[in-house]
Amino acid sequence: MATTYRICPRSGLQFDTDAEKLMRFHAVAGVLSLLVGGIMALGVILTRWPAVKLLPADVFYMVLTAHGIDMLIFWIIFFEMAVLIFASSTLLRCRLAMPKLAWASSWLMVLGAIMTNVAIFQGESSVMFTSYVPMQAKWHFYLGLILFAVGALLICFIFLGTLVVAKAEKTYEGSIPLVTFGALTACIIAIFTIAGGAVILIPTLLWSLGYIREIDSLMYRVVWWAMGHSSQQINVAAHVAIWYAIAAIVFGAKPMSEKVSRTAYFLYILFLQLACAHHLLSDPGLGSEWKVVNTSYFMYFAVLASMIHGMTVPGAIEQAQRLKGYNKGLFEWLRKAPWGNPAFSAMFLSLIGFGFLGGISGVMMGAEQLNMLIHNTIYVPGHFHATVVIGTTLAFMGLTYFLVPVLFKRELMFPGYAKLFPYLFGLSMYIVALVMMGAGTLGVSRRHWDMAFAGAPMAYEWPGAAYLMMGLTGIFGVIACVSGGLWILQIVFSILLGKKLEEGELRSTPIPLTLPAPTTGSHVHPPATPGTLVLALVFLTAFILYYFVNWKYLSSLWGLG
Amino acid sequence: MADQEENIPVMQRWLDNPFLLLFLGITIPTVLYILWGVMEIANIPVAH
Numbered sequence: 041m042a043t044t045y046r047i048c049p050r051s052g053l054q055f056d057t058d059a060e061k062l063m064r065f066h067a068v069a070g071v072l073s074l075l076v077g078g079i080m081a082l083g084v085i086l087t088r089w090p091a092v093k094l095l096p097a098d099v100f101y102m103v104l105t106a107h108g109i110d111m112l113i114f115w116i117i118f119f120e121m122a123v124l125i126f127a128s129s130t131l132l133r134c135r136l137a138m139p140k141l142a143w144a145s146s147w148l149m150v151l152g153a154i155m156t157n158v159a160i161f162q163g164e165s166s167v168m169f170t171s172y173v174p175m176q177a178k179w180h181f182y183l184g185l186i187l188f189a190v191g192a193l194l195i196c197f198i199f200l201g202t203l204v205v206a207k208a209e210k211t212y213e214g215s216i217p218l219v220t221f222g223a224l225t226a227c228i229i230a231i232f233t234i235a236g237g238a239v240i241l242i243p244t245l246l247w248s249l250g251y252i253r254e255i256d257s258l259m260y261r262v263v264w265w266a267m268g269h270s271s272q273q274i275n276v277a278a279h280v281a282i283w284y285a286i287a288a289i290v291f292g293a294k295p296m297s298e299k300v301s302r303t304a305y306f307l308y309i310l311f312l313q314l315a316c317a318h319h320l321l322s323d324p325g326l327g328s329e330w331k332v333v334n335t336s337y338f339m340y341f342a343v344l345a346s347m348i349h350g351m352t353v354p355g356a357i358e359q360a361q362r363l364k365g366y367n368k369g370l371f372e373w374l375r376k377a378p379w380g381n382p383a384f385s386a387m388f389l390s391l392i393g394f395g396f397l398g399g400i401s402g403v404m405m406g407a408e409q410l411n412m413l414i415h416n417t418i419y420v421p422g423h424f425h426a427t428v429v430i431g432t433t434l435a436f437m438g439l440t441y442f443l444v445p446v447l448f449k450r451e452l453m454f455p456g457y458a459k460l461f462p463y464l465f466g467l468s469m470y471i472v473a474l475v476m477m478g479a480g481t482l483g484v485s486r487r488h489w490d491m492a493f494a495g496a497p498m499a500y501e502w503p504g505a506a507y508l509m510m511g512l513t514g515i516f517g518v519i520a521c522v523s524g525g526l527w528i529l530q531i532v533f534s535i536l537l538g539k540k541l542e543e544g545e546l547r548s549t550p551i552p553l554t555l556p557a558p559t560t561g562s563h564v565h566p567p568a569t570p571g572t573l574v575l576a577l578v579f580l581t582a583f584i585l586y587y588f589v590n591w592k593y594l595s596s597l598w599g600l601g
Numbered sequence: 602m603a604d605q606e607e608n609i610p611v612m613q614r615w616l617d618n619p620f621l622l623l624f625l626g627i628t629i630p631t632v633l634y635i636l637w638g639v640m641e642i643a644n645i646p647v648a649h
Contacts, residue, residue: 313634320638
C-alpha cells in the first residue's frame with residue numbers, strides 16, 4: 041500500500057497517514073489507561089486518608105496494584121510510543137518504517153494491558169506495581185506485562201528503523217532535530233527497560249506456572265528495578281523533549297545551545313538508568329561500592345543533565361521573548377508569557393515542579409545515608425508523584441491540547457476549562473507531593489493500608505502533623521483526581537463531538553526538504569538570559585538548603601549532632 | 602561531500618550515530634548496575 045501524507049494546515053506538520061493513525065491509537069489507549077488508573081487513584085487516596093479509610097484491606101491492595109500498573113506502565117508508555125512515532129516520522133518528514141508491524145505491536149500492547157488488568161481485577165494478583173517475590177500473581181498478570189513489553193520493544197525498533205529510512209531518503213540534513221534526539225534517548229532507555237523486564241518477568245511467569253521452584257527475592261529486586269525505575273527514566277527523557285517541543289511551538293524558541301542540550305541527553309543515555317539502585321540502598325546484600333557508584337557518582341551526571349535542561353528550556357523561552365521585545369527587567373519575558381495557553385502553563389508548571397520537588401528530593405534519596413531517613417515511607421510516592429505526575433503527566437496533558445486540533449482535527453471544547461486545568465491539577469499535585477514527603481519524613485509508611493496500625497500488638501503514636509498531612513493528601517488528591525477526570529472528559533468530548541477542522545492537503549509524496557537560505561552579513565547575537573540565571577540560582581539555593589537540612593536531621597536522629 | 606563529513610567534529614559524529622548510542626546506553630547500565638549487582642548477590646555466602 042502506497043504511503044500518503046497529510047499536511048496539517050494549522051501546524052504545517054506533515055503526517056504519514058499510517059503514523060498519524062498510530063499516534064491517535066496510542067494517545068487514546070494511553071488516556072483510557074489514565075482513566076482506569078485515575079479512578080483507582082481515588083480509591084487509594086480515600087483509603088489512605090485516615091478520616092475516610094474507604095476500602096477494606098484486600099480491595100485496597102488490588103486497587104493500589106491497578107493504580108500503579110495503569111499509571112506507571114500503561115498510560116505513560118502508550119503515550120511515549122505516540123511521542124516516538126511523532127518524533128521520527130513527523131519531525132523527520134518521512135514514512136514510518138514497517139507500519140504493519142507497528143500495528144501488530146500496538147495491538148499486542150493493548151492485549152497485554154487488558155490481560156494484566158483482568159488478572160488484577162480478578163483479585164488474586166494484588167502484588168502491587170513492584171510485584172516483589174515471594175508474593176505471587178496469577179500467570180496472566182506476568183504474561184500481560186510481557187506482551188505489552190514486547191509490543192513496546194518492537195515499536196522502539198520501528199522508531200530506530202524510521203531514523204534509518206529518513207537518513208537513507210535524505211529527508212533531513214545534518215543531525216536529527218533536538219526533540220527527535222530526546223526521543224532517541226527515551227527509546228534507548230526504553231530498550232534497556234524492556235530487556236531488564238524480560239530478564240526478570242519471563243522466569244517469574246514460569247515460577248507462577250510452577251516450572252521454576254523459587255526465585256531469589258534479592259536477585260528479583262535488583263533486576264526488576266532495572267525495569268521498574270528505568271521505565272520512569274523513559275518519562276524524563278520524553279517529557280524533556282516535550283518541554284523543548286512546546287517551547288518551540290508556543291514561542292518559536294530555539295535551543296540556547298544544541299551542543300549543550302545534546303550533551304545533556306548523552307549524559308542521560310550513559311547514566312540515567314543507574315538511578316535504579318536507589319531503591320536498594322537499604323538492602324543488606326549489596327555492597328556500599330555498588331550503591332555509591334550507581335546512585336551517587338554516576339547518577340550525579342544524570343542530575344547535572346537535568347539541571348542543564350532545566351536551565352536551557354526556560355533560557356530558550358527567555359531568548360525568544362526578549363527577541364520579541366519583552367526586555368524590561370529580569371522577568372518581563374516571564375510575566376508576558378501566554379499563561380492562558382494550557383500547553384505553555386502545563387509545561388512550565390511541569391518544569392518547575394519536576395525540578396524543585398521531584399529533582400531535589402530524588403537527589404536527597406539517592407544519597408545512601410540520607411535514604412535511611414525516608415526509605416519505604418510515603419516520602420517515596422511523594423517524590424515520584426512529583427516526577428511522574430507533575431513532570432511527565434502534566435507535560436503530556438499540556439501537549440495533548442496541541443494534539444487535539446493538529447492530530448485529531450477537532451476544535452477543543454470547553455476552552456475556559458483548558459486555561460484553568462494546569463493550575464488546578466498541577467498546583468493540587470504540588471501540594472499532594474509536598475505533604476506526602478512531609479508525612480514520609482515523619483515516618484508514615486509507603487503502602488500500608490492503615491497508617492495507625494490499629495489492632496497491632498505494638499501500636500505507634502504518630503504526631504498530629506502526620507495525620508494532618510495525610511488528610512491534606514486526601515483533600516488535594518481528590519481535587520487532582522476530579523480535575524484530571526474533567527480533563528479526560530474534555531479531551532474525549534472534543535475528539536468525539538468537537539467541531540471538525542479542515543483536513544489539509546493529502547499527497548502521495550512527501551514535501552521535499554527545503555533548506556533555509558544561507559544568511560549573509562552580520563550574525564544576530566542571541567540576547568543574554570539574566571532572568572533564567574536568577575531562577576537557576578534560586579533553584580541551587582533551595583537544593584543546597586534542603587540537602588543540608590536533611591544531613592542535619594540525620595545527625596540529630598543518630599545523636600551525633 | 603567527503604570533505605564536509607571530515608569537518609564534522611568527532612563528538613557530533615558519535616551523537617549522530619543512534620546505534621553507537623544504543624550500544625552505550627545498554628552496556629553501561631547492564632555492566633554497572635545489573636551484572637555488578639547480580640555478582641554481589643551471587644557472592645553472598647549461603648546459610649547452612
